[in-house]
Amino acid sequence: MPEMLEVEAYRRLAATVLGRTIVGVDAPDGWFLKGGITAGQLTDALCGHRFVADRRIGKLLLLDLDHGPALGLRFGMTGRLLVDGRASIDHLEYSSDRDDPVWDRFALAFADGGDLRLRDPRRLGGVELDPRTDRLGIDALALTPAGLREVLGASEAPLKARLMDQARVAGLGNLLTDEILWRAGLDPARAAGSLSPAELRRLHRHLGATLRELGERGGSHTGDLQAMRARDGVCPRDGARLLRRTIGGRTTYSCPVHQL
DNA sequence: ATTGTGGCCTGCCCGC
DNA sequence: TGCGGGCAGGCCACAA
Numbered sequence: 001m002p003e004m005l006e007v008e009a010y011r012r013l014a015a016t017v018l019g020r021t022i023v024g025v026d027a028p029d030g031w032f033l034k035g036g037i038t039a040g041q042l043t044d045a046l047c048g049h050r051f052v053a054d055r056r057i058g059k060l061l062l063l064d065l066d067h068g069p070a071l072g073l074r075f076g077m078t079g080r081l082l083v084d085g086r087a088s089i090d091h092l093e094y095s096s097d098r099d100d101p102v103w104d105r106f107a108l109a110f111a112d113g114g115d116l117r118l119r120d121p122r123r124l125g126g127v128e129l130d131p132r133t134d135r136l137g138i139d140a141l142a143l144t145p146a147g148l149r150e151v152l153g154a155s156e157a158p159l160k161a162r163l164m165d166q167a168r169v170a171g172l173g174n175l176l177t178d179e180i181l182w183r184a185g186l187d188p189a190r191a192a193g194s195l196s197p198a199e200l201r202r203l204h205r206h207l208g209a210t211l212r213e214l215g216e217r218g219g220s221h222t223g224d225l226q227a228m229r230a231r232d233g234v235c236p237r238d239g240a241r242l243l244r245r246t247i248g249g250r251t252t253y254s255c256p257v258h259q260l
Numbered sequence: 261a262t263t264g265t266g267g268c269c270t271g272c273c274c275g276c
Numbered sequence: 277t278g279c280g281g282g283c284a285g286g287c288c289a290c291a292a
Contacts, residue, residue: 078271096270121269122285124270124287174285249266250285
């Protein structure tokens, strides 16, 4: 599903629409419009204008307009971005491998004949004008060791839940978090505030390295643990039967032998 | 404030 | 062969 690595790929693709004049807005799905905005208001705000900058905070993609407000795009767990008929991510875990235009929930047409489409079978994403960003924590790729220590604090909440709390650190979803904790050898159910200084450093190092490596591989589903995230999965490192639990409200796989 | 829970959405897969 | 139930999780509302 789109976690920060997928949205980062979407951002790079969206950068190709900067400077192109918007001449049409197609928003056929009212449910997909968030923040109380209507299709008409969106058309008024966008038509005749151009995007001048692309930004990403966690899983939120922001396209700044030439006259002030920003268009916010969210992709839920099955949303994809297409520009001029091209997609930057071919396969999405848990989404459909079919590719059906009826799943286009939002589209922009440009004066040069191209277009930008948000294709989302499950309709869990959304489009918003000037979305609030003050409720998002620091982007996970910008997290320093001290920042990570602050994110975890003295919390008694499970380590995994704290890492997936978008208000504290933005961008980490279920698959990335499982992969990072598996690599770092940390039990996702541990109290977030219980890490020793050495464990904190180890987590920070694996967090950055995992984001970079999986980003290069092509997404959050390309982790070493991914193939074993199944009911009878075994740990790729030591062969132990993986634990399958619900932590932070999400299905969680971890190794009982080396994640302590 | 912190933490946990349930519901939203719909395609897909399994078992009958 | 069709059908029903369970599952996936990002996000938000709500409760204790």
